[in-house]
Amino acid sequence: xxxxxxxxxxxxxxxxxxxxxxxxxxxxxxxxxxxxxxxxxxxxxxxxxxxxxxxxxxxxxxxxxxxxxxxxxxxxxxxxxxxxxxxxxxxxxxxxxxxxxxxxxxxxxxxxxxxxxxxxxxxxxxxxxxxxxxxxxxxxxxxxxxxxxxxxxxxxxxxxxxxxxxxxxxxxxxxxxxxxxxxxxxxxxxxxxxxxxxxxxxxxxxxxxxxxxxxxxxxxxxxxxxxxxxxxxxxxxxxxxxxxxxxxxxxxxxxxxxxxxxxxxxxxxxxxxxxxxxxxxxxxxxxxxxxxxxxxxxxxxxxxxxxxxxxxxxxxxxxxxxxxxxxxxxxxxxxxxxxxxxxxxxxxxxxxxxxxxxxxxxxxxxxxxxxxxxxxxxxxxxxxxxxxxxxxxxxxxxxxxxxxxxxxxxxxxxxxxxxxxxxxxxxxxxxxxxxxxxxxxxxxxxxxxxxxx
Amino acid sequence: xxxxxxxxxxxxxxxxxxxxxxxxxxxxxxxxxxxxxxxxxxxxxxxxxxxxxxxxxxxxxxxxxxxxxxxxxxxxxxxxxxxxxxxxxxxxxxxxxxxxxxxxxxxxxxxxxxxxxxxxxxxxxxxxxxxxxxxxxxxxxxxxxxxxxxxxxxxxxxxxxxxxxxxxxxxxxxxxxxxxxxxxxxxxxxxxxxxxxxxxxxxxxxxxxxxxxxxxxxxxxxxxxxxxxxxxxxxxxxxxxxxxxxxxxxxxxxxxxxxxxxxxxxxxxxxxxxxxxxxxxxxxxxxxxxxxxxxxxxxxxxxxxxxxxxxxxxxxxxxxxxxxxxxxxxxxxxxxxx
Numbered sequence: 001x002x003x004x005x006x007x008x009x010x011x012x013x014x015x016x017x018x019x020x021x022x023x024x025x026x027x028x029x030x031x032x033x034x035x036x037x038x039x040x041x042x043x044x045x046x047x048x049x050x051x052x053x054x055x056x057x058x059x060x061x062x063x064x065x066x067x068x069x070x071x072x073x074x075x076x077x078x079x080x081x082x083x084x085x086x087x088x089x090x091x092x093x094x095x096x097x098x099x100x101x102x103x104x105x106x107x108x109x110x111x112x113x114x115x116x117x118x119x120x121x122x123x124x125x126x127x128x129x130x131x132x133x134x135x136x137x138x139x140x141x142x143x144x145x146x147x148x149x150x151x152x153x154x155x156x157x158x159x160x161x162x163x164x165x166x167x168x169x170x171x172x173x174x175x176x177x178x179x180x181x182x183x184x185x186x187x188x189x190x191x192x193x194x195x196x197x198x199x200x201x202x203x204x205x206x207x208x209x210x211x212x213x214x215x216x217x218x219x220x221x222x223x224x225x226x227x228x229x230x231x232x233x234x235x236x237x238x239x240x241x242x243x244x245x246x247x248x249x250x251x252x253x254x255x256x257x258x259x260x261x262x263x264x265x266x267x268x269x270x271x272x273x274x275x276x277x278x279x280x281x282x283x284x285x286x287x288x289x290x291x292x293x294x295x296x297x298x299x300x301x302x303x304x305x306x307x308x309x310x311x312x313x314x315x316x317x318x319x320x321x322x323x324x325x326x327x328x329x330x331x332x333x334x335x336x337x338x339x340x341x342x343x344x345x346x347x348x349x350x351x352x353x354x355x356x357x358x359x360x361x362x363x364x365x366x367x368x369x370x371x372x373x374x375x376x377x378x379x380x381x382x383x384x385x386x387x388x389x390x391x392x393x394x395x396x397x398x399x400x401x402x403x404x405x406x407x408x409x410x411x412x413x414x415x416x417x418x419x420x421x422x423x424x425x426x427x428x429x430x431x432x433x434x435x436x437x438x439x440x441x442x443x444x445x446x447x448x449x450x451x452x453x
Numbered sequence: 454x455x456x457x458x459x460x461x462x463x464x465x466x467x468x469x470x471x472x473x474x475x476x477x478x479x480x481x482x483x484x485x486x487x488x489x490x491x492x493x494x495x496x497x498x499x500x501x502x503x504x505x506x507x508x509x510x511x512x513x514x515x516x517x518x519x520x521x522x523x524x525x526x527x528x529x530x531x532x533x534x535x536x537x538x539x540x541x542x543x544x545x546x547x548x549x550x551x552x553x554x555x556x557x558x559x560x561x562x563x564x565x566x567x568x569x570x571x572x573x574x575x576x577x578x579x580x581x582x583x584x585x586x587x588x589x590x591x592x593x594x595x596x597x598x599x600x601x602x603x604x605x606x607x608x609x610x611x612x613x614x615x616x617x618x619x620x621x622x623x624x625x626x627x628x629x630x631x632x633x634x635x636x637x638x639x640x641x642x643x644x645x646x647x648x649x650x651x652x653x654x655x656x657x658x659x660x661x662x663x664x665x666x667x668x669x670x671x672x673x674x675x676x677x678x679x680x681x682x683x684x685x686x687x688x689x690x691x692x693x694x695x696x697x698x699x700x701x702x703x704x705x706x707x708x709x710x711x712x713x714x715x716x717x718x719x720x721x722x723x724x725x726x727x728x729x730x731x732x733x734x735x736x737x738x739x740x741x742x743x744x745x746x747x748x749x750x751x752x753x754x755x756x757x758x759x760x761x762x763x764x765x766x767x768x769x770x771x772x773x774x775x776x777x778x779x780x781x782x783x784x785x786x787x788x789x790x791x
Contacts, residue, residue: 061553062553062554062557064553065549065550065552065553065554066550068506068549069545069546069549069550070546071513072509072513072542072545072546072549073542073546075513075516075517076516076531076538076542078520078527079516079520079527079528079530079531079532080531080532080535080538080539081532083528083529083531083532084528086520086524086527086528087524087525087528087599089524090520090521090524090525090527090528090747091524091747091748091751092751093520094517094518094519094520094521094522094524094527094747094751095521095747095751095754095755097517097520097521098514098517098518098520098521098522098755098759099755099758099762100517101510101513101514101516101517101518102514102517102518102758102759102762102763102766103762105510105513105514106507106510106514106766106769106770107769109506109507109509109510110506110507110510110766110769110770110773111769112506113502113503113504113505113506113507113773114503114773114776116502116503116790117502117503117777117790118503118776121776121777122776161748162748166747166748166750166751167747167748167750167751167754168750170750170754406528406532406535407600408532408533408600408601408602409532409535413535413536413539416536416539417535417536417539420539420543421539421542421543421546424543424546424547425546428546428547428550431550431554432554434558435554435557435558438557438558
């Protein structure tokens with residue numbers, strides 16, 4: 001096997017999928033919010049709501065376009081670089097992908113066209129309904145791709161037959177316990193991302209002197225939305241972490257850099273591991289805290305990396321079953337850190353909104369402009385934790401990554417496709433950021449024509 | 454039976470894809486062919502503005518359904534036709550961004566660059582799908598482990614290239630007829646003249662392709678000397694479309710070219726059945742609806758789900774075409790959305 005081709009295939013999947021997921025959470029969250037705002041407009045006839053829908057709708061559309069085009073690659077790259085994965089898993093993995101297309105992609109792509117072109121053609125009620133359908137389609141799409149991903153984390157409802165994993169229980173696939181902690185987490189991340197993007201851009205407009213009703217109300221709504229999203233993330237994230245302790249203990253052990261099983265288990269403040277030897281170079285830990293987080297009580301064993309390695313060797317044969325510890329560890333900490341920072345900022349924003357002082361707090365506003373990056377950091381590190389923490393498996397316990405790669409695709413071909421597609425993604429993102437910047441600048445320049453621009 | 458039903462469903466998804474994306478790609482290419490004027494280019498883009506994204510989902514769904522029903526075909530095809538697929542994906546990326554970004558900035562260089570993106574992004578997929586589908590029936594080097602062992606240049610043989618050119622020309626014709634239905638004024642006139650001039654080329658190249666197919670594929674051995682009703686209908690609808698195109702009846706011309714796309718794609722699947730990828734190394738190594746399929750359980754579950762969802766999709770997608778059935782006027786820029 002060509003190790004360079006394997007390494008490049010992994011990089012390609014990681015890079016292209018992470019970039020694709022820059023656009024997904026905003027779409028998930030902002031479509032729901034736009035649907036709510038447009039419904040409020042229909043019910044109250046308050047033009048400010050319409051201005052909000054038009055203004056943020058444009059930001060959404062630019063983001064959505066990038067999500068659509070990077071999503072096309074997602075649909076095909078399993079076959080391109082991971083043909084043996086596709087053969088081994090197609091019986092199970094293909095089904096949710098096809099359902100995602102049939103149930104969600106058609107819905108969102110059809111009604112996005114209707115929404116964009118239908119302002120004059122549809123009744124206001126029907127037009128608002130199309131945004132609900134887009135929100136539904138986007139979030140159903142997330143559900144089905146997470147059903148597919150959850151099987152890779154926690155295989156259910158299958159048998160190994162004919163040299164591959166075959167589905168025997170479709171119902172088990174969609175009721176996979178992992179789906180129902182992972183999907184709410186992503187949904188909440190979408191809400192938080194939309195909240196923080198609108199907060200950040202509204203804060204920019206406020207700092208530039210735009211204080212009309214559209215911007216002020218956008219800020220208020222987004223502050224509440226962001227707080228709701230981050231609160232949900234913390235609650236769901238806690239439940240999800242407890243689920244991971246039970247079902248994917250190696251991922252949690254690596255995320256905590258916990259070498260030996262402990263009871264009660266300690267939570268790491270700072271641990272640096274020499275991955276070659278498994279020796280801890282630095283370790284600062286709070287006793288009891290990991291057990292409390294894992295089981296809601298101050299005792300209970302959390303398995304360590306070395307015990308799990310021994311158990312997996314006994315079960316799966318000789319080999320290294322330890323994921324890259326430092327990457328997993330730091331991605332977990334960055335994700336959680338970003339999440340709590342978002343919670344604090346959202347709470348601060350809501351507090352100042354309640355006291356009607358937010359527009360006069362440059363500290364908050366400047367902080368929020370920078371905080372626009374936080375949900376992106378959290379989403380990216382969250383996926384790195386999820387996927388790197390599962391290594392060396394591509395499907396936990398069933399297939400290793402090195403057995404999944406396409407045997408006929410050369411390193412040169414993968415390098416070419418990675419660079420070619422990456423260049424296009426970067427050009428596309430550059431153009432998208434430029435257009436959003438132009439949209440904001442024109443709003444600063446001519447406050448009256450906000451919606452029309 | 455189950456496997457055959459899935460073969461038919463995959464064929465239906467490809468037919469839907471090539472029918473809808475066909476004129477859509479054609480319109481994208483005609484953007485640079487018919488006019489240099491910005492307001493006319495906008496008009497052309499606005500004819501497909503509300504529908505291009507949903508049309509493209511047919512290709513995504515065909516890919517996804519192939520993954521679900523015939524995972525080995527999905528794996529062999531996309532890892533085997535690797536570089537071609539990368540180019541296709543790159544084309545579709547810039548094309549989609551072109552539609553969405555182009556008119557959001559007035560700078561002529563910006564717009565010109567995105568117009569190139571739309572043109573190339575429409576030409577390349579049309580050409581490459583033609584090349585890919587022609588190769589599927591001609592046969593490609595697939596070994597006993599279902600691995601594609603050729604290179605990109607094995608795909609670029611004269612027969613497949615002719616198939617690709619055929620697809621480009623057919624989609625240009627279809628796109629021009631679509632514009633004939635959707636536009637008004639002098640731009641429409643140019644689209645109509647273009648369709649008239651292109652029709653003999655489309656038909657001529659297609660007959661060349663048919664003749665070439667008798668030498669390059671096993672169509673006659675496989676299907677028999679009597680090809681059956683589907684290929685004949687494909688040829689007849691293409692031939693009769695010429696009559697309506699000359700009479701400037703673009704509605705009927707469009708429908709007949711659409712039917713020829715439908716029947717010719719169906720013919721391809723008739724020629725393939727029960728195979729999906731023909732191996733040029735050994736007939737026994739071809740990927741078929743049996744050796745490349747998912748388990749009966751998965752096929753059954755997915756069949757039920759698809760048969761429920763696809764008609765609903767057709768209903769609401771049809772509704773959008775009805776909602777946006779009006780003609781676009783290039784001299785009314787205030788009505789342009791894109």
